[in-house]
Each structure stands twice: as C-alpha cells, then as structure tokens.
Amino acid sequence: MNIPPGWSWLGQFLLYVAAGLLVIWLLVTGYRALARFLGGRPGLVRPLAIAGGVLAVVGALLPWVTFPLNDGPYPDLATLQFFDAPFAVTGFRLFTLITGVAAIALSFVPRIPVRRVLRALGLGLAGVALVNTIFPLIDGGGFGAITAADGAFAFGGIVTLVASLVLFFVSKAGDLEPLPRWNTKVPRLVAYAALLVSFLVLLFAVARLLNSGSDSGGGSTTYSGPIFLSLLVFFAGLFGALHAIGFAGWLSAVSDDHKLFSVLVLLLAALALPFTEAGTDYWMTIAANIGVYAATAIGLNIVVGLAGLLDLGYVAFLGIGAFVAANLSGAAAAEFHIHLPFVVAALVSATVAGVFGAIVGSPTLRVRGDYLAIVTLAFGEIFKKAAQNNIGGLTGGANAIPGVPPISWFGASFDESFTIGGVQLPSGVLYYVLIIVLVSVVMLVFANLKNSRIGRAWIAIREDEDAARAMGIKTGQAKILAFLIGATLAGLAGSVFAHKTSTVAYDSFQFPESVTLLAAVILGGMGTIPGAVIGASLLLILPEKLRDFSDYRLLLFGLALVLIMRFRPQGIVPDRHRRAELAGEAEGGVPIEELNVPDSPQGATR
Amino acid sequence: MSAPATKAPVLVANEVSMVFGGLTALSNVSLQLGEGQILGLIGPNGAGKTTFFNCLTGLYTPTTGSVQLRGRVLPHDPASVTVAGVARTFQNIRLFPSMTSLENVLVGRHARMSQGPLASLFHGPAYRRGEADARTRALELLEFVGLAKVHDELARNLPYGDQRRLEIARALATDPSVLLLDEPTAGMNPQETEATRQLIFAIRETGVAVVVIEHDTKFIFSLCDHVSVLVQGQLLVEGAPEVVRDDPRVIEAYLGKPPDEVEAEVRQYTEEAGPDTQVKDTGGNQ
Known part of the structure; x- marks a missing residue:
C-alpha cells in the first residue's frame, strides 16, 4: 500500500491520537477499577498510608532525574551528590520526606479525617514529583536524562509519583469522612491570636514563595520555575490538609465573625511585605503591577461578577485612565503641558474613564449576552487603534508617552528607596504602599456596593433580567451604573499605572490584557474580592517564575484555566452563595449550572 | 352575568x-x-x-x-x-436562584427603598436605617408566607412549593x-x-x-x-x-363538546376523509 507523500503525517497523527486515547482509557479504567476495589475495604487505610509514606521517604532519598547545565546540575543535591551527602535533604526532597513522614504519622492519629488529609497531601506530592521529573525531561533533552550521571537509574521521581498515587488512593478506601466543623464560638482573644498567627504565617509563606529559586535580587534564575512550582504545590497540599481537618473553614468563619480585625491584620501583613525577604526592588515592582491589575480586576468584577455583563474590552478603561494621567503629569511628550498634583490627576482620570464606561455601557440597554461581549470587544479595539494612531495627539501613538515623572509628595519621590528605623527599604516601596491603599479603597467600594440596594439589583439582573425588571429595578440605569463604576475604578488604577511605569504606550492595553483581567476574575472566583486579587497575583507571578517556559506560557495558562473550570468552576475563592451551594454537595462533580456564564445568548431584545 | x-x-x-x-x-x-x-x-x-x-x-x-x-x-x-x-409572579418560577430567600425578598423592596449609589457607597446612618427597615419588612413577609426559617437558604435549594411561595413574598415586597x-x-x-x-x-x-x-x-x-x-x-x-x-x-x-357530539363529529370526519386517504395510499404504492 502506498501512502501518498504529504499524507503520512495524517497517519502518524491518527496513530498518536489513538495511542493517546488508549492511554487515557487505560488510566480511567484502571482508576475506576482500583477505586471500586478499594471502596469496600476501609481497613486498607492505614496499610496504604504507611506504604505511601514509606515510598515517599524512599523517593526522597533516591537519585532523581538529572542533567548537566551550564549553571550546574539540576536539581541541587538531587543527583549523585546524594551519595556524597546522604543526609542533605533540602528543597523538594525535603517536601517529599515531610509528606512521607506525615502520612505515616497521621495514619495513627485518631479522630481526624485521614482520607481527606492524605488525599490533599498525596495530590501535593504528585505535583512535586511531576514538576521535578517533567521539568528536567523537557529541559534536559528527553528521556535520556532519566539516567543519572554514573549510569545509575534516577527513579526517585517515579517512586515518589507512585507514593503520591498510593496516598491519593487512601481516600478511596471506604467512604470519605465528612468535613469536620469546629466550634466557631471562641473567646475573642483566641480568635485574634489565631488570625494574627495565621496571617503572619501567610505573609512569610508568600515571601518565601516569591523568593523561592530567586537570585539575591529576587530575579528569576534558570531553576526558579520548578523550585517555585514545587514549593507552590507543596503549600497547596499543606493547605488542602489544613482544609481537610477543618481548620481552614474554621478560620474563615472566625475571620467572618471578626471582620474588622481580620481586615486590619491583613492590611498590616500586606504593608509588612517590604520588610520580609521579598522586599526587593524586583518584587516591589511586580507587586505594584499586581496591585494595578487587582484593582482593575475588582472593577471588572462589578461588571462581570455582579451584574453579569461580559466585557471583553475592559482594559481600555485602564488605558484611558493611564493616558489621561500621563497627559496631566507634565511629561514633555504630553499634549497638555500642565502638571496637576497626582491626587487631582487621578480623580480626573477616574472621571474620564467613568464617562467612557457609561458610553460603552449604553449599548447594554439594547443588546445582551454574546452580543454585548462583541460590542465591548469592538470598543477595546477602537481604543487600541485610536491610541495607536495618536488620536488628537493624546496618546503618542507608537512613540508612546515617555517620561511620566514619578509621583512626588512632600519632596519624597516615589521611585526612590529610603530607610525606616535603620531598615533599608527597596525602591518602589512607596508605590507599593500607595497601591495597597488603592486596592483597599477599591475593595471597600466593591464590598459596600455589593451589600447594598444597588448591588442586589446588579445580582438580580445577572440572575434574571426580566424578573429584575418586574421587581421595579430600572435595569438600564443599573447596568450603565455598573459600567460606570467599574470603569472609574479602572481609570483610578490607570493613573497610578502611568506614574509607576513612567511610559504609557498603547500596547499595554490590548486584547490579551483584557482576557488576562477576565481570567483573573474567573480564576479567582466571580463576585468576590480575594478571588480577583489571587487571580491577578497568580497571573502576574507565574510568568515571572516560569520565564523558561515563556514559549508555553499561554498553553499552560489555557490548560490551567480548563482544569480549573472543570474541577472548580466556582473559582479559587468562591462567592459565599456558591460556597453554600457546594457545601452540601458531594466532592468532585459540580452541576453544570454552577458555571456562571454571564448570560444566555438571548440576542438583541427590546 | x-x-x-x-x-x-x-x-x-x-x-x-x-x-x-x-x-x-x-x-x-x-x-x-x-x-x-x-x-x-x-x-x-x-x-x-x-x-x-x-x-x-x-x-x-x-x-x-x-x-x-x-x-x-x-x-x-x-x-x-x-x-x-402592580406586582406579579411568573408561570415558570423566576426567582434569583443563587440569592438567599431573604435577598430575593430584599430585591423586591428595591423600588420602595431610596438609597442611591453614593449612599450605597458610604453606608451612612440613614442608609443603615433604611437597610434595617427593609430587612425587617422582608423577614415579616417571609414569616407571612411561612418561609422565615429558610431565610438564609439559597432560592434554588428550596423545594418547589416553597419557591412558589417565595415568589409571592418577593412580589408582595414591592407593596x-x-x-x-x-x-x-x-x-x-x-x-x-x-x-x-x-x-x-x-x-x-x-x-x-x-x-x-x-x-x-x-x-x-x-x-x-x-x-x-x-x-x-x-x-x-x-x-x-x-x-x-x-x-x-x-x-x-x-x-370540549359532550362525548356523543364529539363521537358524531369524528364519525362524520372519518367518513368524509376515509375514502380520500385510501385513494392516496394506493396511489403512493404504485
């Protein structure tokens, strides 16, 4: 049989697809069979836990995948050096060891939901093993890298992966325990102490995470990606375990009861970040960018999360705010040669952006759902093209508006470093503080509006627009108001952005940025504040840490979104309502209506 | 009449x-x-x-x-x-499914509350008074229709009958x-x-x-x-x-008409239509 030239790729492609499907089928069948086998055998919990734990400990001590690089072999202490220094267990090996020992120990602790805890730890360990196996494979030239330097087979990663699967399957032996509910009626002092300690631990965990695998300035190195990811999944596993024993739920309930104190401590923790190991110029800049994006994302959350209006051109409002602020900053390239004080310029930026928001929002009176999304998408493109063509001389076109001076208050320029009580703080720390204040204000606006007559009207419109109108809500006004307020907040963030980056160019405000903002909202959890902040943080930190993967960044990002939408459609920090909704539900599957798609495509209606 | x-x-x-x-x-x-x-x-x-x-x-x-x-x-x-x-309920229940019962009724109070965007932003004393009044009224209405104990339940989780009653309470909230x-x-x-x-x-x-x-x-x-x-x-x-x-x-x-009348009509119809359809059938087979 002769395959015509040019068609052989098709055969190959089909072969790969078939092989892939076969592997998936085998995995799924195997998983189901194993789960069914274990289902009726709750007595296997302890043996499995011990087996998994022992395997993990062994995996921690075995040689792992390795390969030589110019910067030295990866991972540090993961190769034959092990034979030189058998007890120098650091980095991901330490995580593996801790998980293994913890699994063995926890299986003997009475009255904790062992299955849940070990499932979380097992998933975290699987992440550690995969990251530290796959990364060298990809970067070190394929499976040849599995063989360690002296011809010793580096199967530490594989053993650890097996260990993690064993730990995961502990959860399938018998029925999963219910999530424990701790008594949330605790004395005020106990609550305060718990919150304080937790937020402090969080602060240091975040600082450690940010600086993991970094050079002394905080910047990325060749290995920061996997080192960061290992720590991230390990922390995620630990957090999952804390959630499984009921601690996370308890803490969240307690912080709800002591809202003011929690907010204050959280604010202080955020302000204390420059004093930790993450207090470098590098991270201050990233953190400031995160703040700008988070503030904008919270603004978008009003439009998308509360009112349910899909806006695909939202970053334009950030751009409008930034360009207005740049033009009023006294920069040489600006159209207006006036230099307004920052606060005034910020208010003007916010107002102008708000006006544009209302203008863009006005089509919402006539179009719904997908059609509205297209209108907003078009607006985003109009803004980009207008800015690209230097419309009215206001945007500088391709030359951008460079030289926007830093904000300066009382003689202190915001981009300089300074010292407090003998501690040298990184440059940009003042911007960081300003952005913390900005984000706090935006959060306050969001929270107050959400729990008000207006906020309820927005949510009602999202849920059922006709029913909302039948309740006496002037839906047109309410929707335009949502656009107006969201855009105002974005404009405010844009004014800070202009001064912080010092160059305002149209290409910072294109479609991918809009998508990133939307992803931050959806990823973090629609309609919630922490969701938008966490989403923005993840979306800005991951690219920094995964520089080596920049070619695959969008691919990985897309994959992560798909996975989150499949397994946690309500987002990382779900809305109270969605959480309540899921509390009574079995683990795993989530009904499709949980996917909060903003509106059904009802098309243009009256 | x-x-x-x-x-x-x-x-x-x-x-x-x-x-x-x-x-x-x-x-x-x-x-x-x-x-x-x-x-x-x-x-x-x-x-x-x-x-x-x-x-x-x-x-x-x-x-x-x-x-x-x-x-x-x-x-x-x-x-x-x-x-x-004039308030209404809908033939196919149209509550706001992911809001609680209380919030559903509070939405019904929308038109009878007057707080604008600025008041909603700053949550001043007048705002809080209005909000508390609306809450009291909403709870009264839930009590009235017999749903007071599920005021914190999501609307979509309520049993069917309760959803109908909640819709009535929400409509009544518009006074x-x-x-x-x-x-x-x-x-x-x-x-x-x-x-x-x-x-x-x-x-x-x-x-x-x-x-x-x-x-x-x-x-x-x-x-x-x-x-x-x-x-x-x-x-x-x-x-x-x-x-x-x-x-x-x-x-x-x-x-419809009494059975005997209907039967008569049906008989009449089949008698009229019967031969026609037969002709058509045979035509189709040939």
Missing part, C-alpha cells in the same frame, strides 16, 4: 389587544378588578392568559387598548408598573395594590394547593387585590369572587364563579 365589580375598581383593562405579526393573541379584552377582589383568569392552553398578564405588567406594549391603575394609565415598562403598584399570580399552584399537591388558597385569602385580607391565572378550575371556583374566561384571545364569559362554572360555552371550551 353579574356586574364585574361592585366595589370601586383598582385595575381596569380597556379593550386590550395584542398582535404578534399576523397572530392576534388578544383581541379587545377588558377587565375590572375591584378593591379587595380575587379575580380568576382561566382558559385553555394558548388562550392568551399570560400574554394578557404581560400586557398588564408592561412587559408587552398592547397593540391597542390601555391599562389603568386607580384611574391612571400604566406605562409600558415593567419597572414603572411595579413602582406604580403592590394589585398582585398578579400566574399559575401559583402549578405542580402542587392538594395540601400545598390548599395552603396557597389560604395564603391568597390572607393576602386579600391585607388589602391587596389579586388576579390569578390557573388551570385548576376547582381551585379557581373555590377561591375567586369573579372569574373571566379567555378563549383564543377573546373574553368568552365573565361573572361569578357559579355562573361561569355552569356556562355551557365554558364547559365546551374547557372539556
């Missing part, structure tokens, strides 16, 4: 017609609802009952005719109609003079239906006039002071329940 309303009319519909393209859904339907009256609107499927409701509540703009509430013509905008004092109920007992068992009947009586006690669409004629005749029958977009009969119940035209519209 008895006079439509002995008391002063609250809601008056004058010769309302609604034409969709070439389809006349309603033609010259008039209705008078007296103060404290319960009016039943019945008719077979597709008779135009819900269309009529949509005209009353401003969701549709009638092709001709007008609707007046206490002598004032209602605008063609659902929100304004609600503000004017209406007239409440329009679109099939309030659809899908309910006899006990729930009876509870709904009592609830509607209780609503009348509070001075709200009620219009009910329902298929369950037994329910309608035991509930209403006045019944109107819509058939194919036209008002066929109206009057006191007993009058309407015994009217042969209503029985025909609802149940």
